[in-house]
Amino acid sequence: MEAGTVAELVGQARAAARVAVETDDWDEYATLLWRAAADGAGALQIGRELIGSDDLVDRETGCDLLGNASDQNEAVRSDTAATLVALSERETEGRVLWSLARAIERTYDQRAVPVLVVLAGHPDAEVRRQAASSFAGVMTGLPDGPDIRALITLTRDQDPEVRNWATFTLGFQAEADTPAIRAALWERTTDENAEAREEGIRGLARRHDPRAVPLLAELLGNPEGVHVHTFSAAQIMGVPELLPVLLEYEPDDAGVTAAVNACDPVHQAQLEASAWTLVSALHQLRPDLDAAVYMQRFDRDLFLGLEATFDSPIHDVEALLVRADGDPLRAAELVLTDLAT
Known part of the structure; x- marks a missing residue:
């Protein structure tokens, strides 16, 4: 141009x-x-x-x-x-x-972090709200970093929208888990602002905090107000107690099927057994690949990693099994085919 x-x-x-x-x-x-x-x-x-x-x-x-x-x-x-x-x-x-x-x-x-920390203390609530949202793109990754400390302070802001955005950023976008973070999120579960309260509940669920289970079930019990992030939180929490209320939703609603599968102990047992068979098959076919299954801390999906190859595709195990019509041995063959192309 x-x-x-x-x-x-x-x-x-x-x-x-x-x-x-x-x-x-x-x-x-x-x-x-x-x-x-x-x-x-x-x-x-x-x-x-x-x-x-x-x-x-x-x-x-x-x-x-x-x-x-x-x-x-x-x-x-x-x-x-x-x-x-x-x-x-x-x-x-x-x-x-x-x-x-x-x-x-x-x-x-990350040079933005000190700037946003200063703006988090600005007298204008709109500036503080934007600062709370903007931390998401420049996180330090430190559990007690200046960005996390500023966000914890903002979750207690006098303005409800500032609290809402700060709690969302801290709870659902930050990949950190400390007693101080959980305490801040727990405080918001009684917030008079409904959105801030929901973000507190979802943030705790994302950290597998058992206190979130009844609160998350309550959110799911209100079909008029349930949010896609609520289903995501249920998926991450992955407990059978949430299954009855999840089954009240249509399976094709955004995030419902994934949440149901994560909370269904039968499905999870089948998935884990298939994942084990898949990894075992790969070790037999290509032991040099050093195949392993792992789960990210703030997620519920199982991924297949091949430690010996730096540029190999990362496979979502459940999606891979769907491609293989549920057959873990066929899934292992698909992985090797993907590597060859």
Whole structure:
């Protein structure tokens, strides 16, 4: 894309933004800015110019453009992160800081974490809410990292939407499990805000906390309000106590079948037996592959890994067995065929 075309699209987006401030219809603005951001280098240059403007709308647009450019172009992410970190040290307008928080998440750069920690303490609830959401893209992976500590604080925020988003990010997107995290999630299970309460329950279930079982059954017992993430939490929890209420749903509803299978002890026993037969067959056919079955900590699916090959496909065991019509020996043959192609 030519630089002039980027500039033209950004110019149209700036005009659309000024209209959207009055109408609250941001669709045209978003479409134009996304198209302009396809040219990462050009968008980075123009975005830097815009965030240096005295005009508030221009600085918002600059942040949004930089975030879009980073999302679409890995090559500009490092420079974008550095640019946004520098802006955070001088920007004071809440609206611009909201856009900055959303943009810096999409750099997927951990230099964003200290910025978001500061914004998590901002007096504007909308800025705190966006900070709570944006931590998801830049997690440190440390169980007691600054991002986790900030999120725990935000789960107790006075604003219900901040609590809701912080609890979702901490409970369902962070892959960390500590007593402090569980305590924060447990607190939210009595939150007066229904969404924050649900996120607390689902977050505990994701950590296989037995206290979540009756609360999760209660959520599942309300078909009007059940969420796809509730079925996912039930799948991860994987306990027979949830099976009766899950069987009240249509099998083809999003996530229902997977949750039912995970909570059905008969199905699980059959799956584990088939997985063992599959691995045993692979060891007989190709002992050099060092086949193994594993489950991720915050998931319920069984995966087949081949330790001796670095670029081999990872197989979902249940999906592989479906391909093999339930025959684990045939599944082993399919794995070897996949390796040969």
